[in-house]
Amino acid sequence: MPLSKEQEKRKVPSKTRGDEKRQEENQRFEQLLDKLEDITTNGRLKDMAYHFTDTKQVIKTNLIAGVARGVGLTVGTAIFIGLLILILSQLVSAPLVGEYIANLLDIVEANRDNE
Template sequence: MAETAARIEEPLRTLAAYLERGNFAEYVYMVTRPSRLIWINLISGLSRGVGIGVGFTLIAALLVYLLQALAVYNLPVIGGFIAELVKIVQAQLHTPRVP
């Protein structure tokens, strides 16, 4: 009987360690409380949305800045295109909006 218990004890300890590392208890808590799961998913979705919005805005601003810098050099092939694009963006920024 003691040999059987000793043989089973080590795999059980290993399994318990795996479950502990995988936060299995937290997963079970989430499954049994759907309101908490919904709340966490809502917060994470809002965070992702704000992060994407801020990131895209920064990348677009950097792109416009680089296009303005390239327009100064008057590149023969794309200089006119870049200048026109910068004019459109600047006109859009200075256009008054009606609420």
Template structure:
């Protein structure tokens, strides 16, 4: 009798563990780590995507900053306009 209860309890715990592992996608991770090629391809594509995203984001932010600075220069604000004009002169001279 005790052996049957122990076996049933063990089986129940194994089912809970199996459900938890399936829910956490640990099997997919184990499969991915088992294949070095899949891991390399996934990390390579991830790195390329991040690099392209950073490049596009930096380009957009720089363009917005340049547009804002151009608008500030056209407003002829004495202190800021002179400062930006000095920066432009320094950049153009080099």
């Protein structure tokens, strides 16, 4: 069904039909983004000011972080070495690599017994 002359005059061109809506949405999005930026910046500044002015808090935080890193590294290394020894012990029966791995496991066992 064709449009009447009056309808043709009132018709908004297709390129600009949604521009006003998009502009409003963009403005709201930019305002929201500005608010989020202000909140995160102010939060970080407060956090930094608190941590750098209170030396006890700085020492406590760094001590806990150091202990956590040390324990994590130790546990992770122990698990990795344990899995490596388990895999290598399964490869002892391999024809070419078996002798080398067997010697390596004997050295590990000897060092473990010395401790």
